[in-house]
Amino acid sequence: KAGVTQTPRYLIKTRGQQVTLSCSPISGHRSVSWYQQTPGQGLQFLFEYFSETQRNKGNFPGRFSGRQFSNSRSEMNVSTLELGDSALYLCASARSGRETEAFFGQGTRLTVV
Amino acid sequence: QQPVQSPQAVILREGEDAVINCSSSKALYSVHWYRQKHGEAPVFLMILLKGGEQKGHEKISASFNEKKQQSSLYLTASQLSYSGTYFCGTPLRGSQGNLIFGKGTKLSVKP
Numbered sequence: 440k441a442g443v444t445q446t447p448r449y450l451i452k453t454r455g456q457q458v459t460l461s462c463s464p465i466s467g468h469r470s471v472s473w474y475q476q477t478p479g480q481g482l483q484f485l486f487e488y489f490s491e492t493q494r495n496k497g498n499f500p501g502r503f504s505g506r507q508f509s510n511s512r513s514e515m516n517v518s519t520l521e522l523g524d525s526a527l528y529l530c531a532s533a534r535s536g537r538e539t540e541a542f543f544g545q546g547t548r549l550t551v552v
Numbered sequence: 553q554q555p556v557q558s559p560q561a562v563i564l565r566e567g568e569d570a571v572i573n574c575s576s577s578k579a580l581y582s583v584h585w586y587r588q589k590h591g592e593a594p595v596f597l598m599i600l601l602k603g604g605e606q607k608g609h610e611k612i613s614a615s616f617n618e619k620k621q622q623s624s625l626y627l628t629a630s631q632l633s634y635s636g637t638y639f640c641g642t643p644l645r646g647s648q649g650n651l652i653f654g655k656g657t658k659l660s661v662k663p
Contacts, residue, residue: 472650480655482594482639487650495644529593531650538582538601541651543593 441465443532443544451550457518460547464511464532470494471513472541473505476527485528488513489535520551553578555640557654564630564661572625572657574640581643583616583623584651589636597625597638627659635661 444463452458464471473485484497488507505515511532517524527548531541555576562570574583582601586594598608600616600623608614613626627634637658641651 470650474653482641482653482656484644484650484652487644495650531594533650538599538607540596540599540607541584541586542596543586545593 443530443542445528445530445544445547447547448545449548449550451552452520453552454520454522456520457516458520458549459514459516460528460530460549462513462515462530462532462544464513464530465542468532468534468542469511470533470535470539470541471507471511472531472533473513473515474529474531475499476529476546477525482529485515517549522551525549525551553644554652555583555642555654557638557640557657559657560655561658562660564659566632566661566663567629568661570627570630570659572627572638572640572659573622574624574654575620575622576642578621580616580618580621580623583614584641584643585612585614585623585625586639586641586653587636588639588656594639630659630661632661632663635659 446461470489472487474482487495491507502518507513527546529546530544533539533541585597588594616623637656639653641653
């Protein structure tokens with residue numbers, strides 16, 4: 440079956456702009472989580488969506504937002520981009536529950552110049 | 553709430569053993585382990601649950617001490633393919649699938 444698909448794979452944006460990243464989970468998975476990965480910081484949790492509802496949110500400013508659609512696809516948006524937002528953004532999907540395996544997409548590499 | 557991993561990095565020769573530790577300041581319901589190779593997405597290794605149940609795809613052993621709120625991943629007779637960064641993760645309350653990850657342990661296996 441198809442894996443988690445993230446688009447686009449690479450993005451270059453200018454400070455102050457906004458960006459929208461997309462994640463299509465594995466068919467049948469209702470949980471989608473977003474992570475920011477930077478060198479030395481590991482995987483920083485952004486937010487989790489389940490059945491179109493945000494279940495948890497990480498410690499990120501309000502410039503970071505997201506949503507989930509009825510088909511479980513998810514988007515995250517970053518407004519007023521800053522240089523420090525440059526990172527690999529990973530999306531992970533899971534069926535549901537805390538005992539389930541999460542599957543990661545290949546990520547979107549965002550560079551802010 | 554972020555789990556703490558140790559060591560931060562380890563270098564091994566093929567065939568040597570390594571242990572990666574993960575500890576938390578709060579009670580753990582489960583511990584999840586992932587490996588990320590350079591330029592690739594993290595890949596699931598195993599889940600350790602309270603009561604001793606384990607779910608995993610790889611021939612990797614691990615332990616979970618609920619009282620000490622710790623987990624350890626044991627890599628024995630390491631192979632070159634074991635190289636990568638290992639992350640432990642724990643679920644948030646109310647989570648339906650997301651995890652809070654440690655900062656990772658970078659493992660390098662040399663020939």
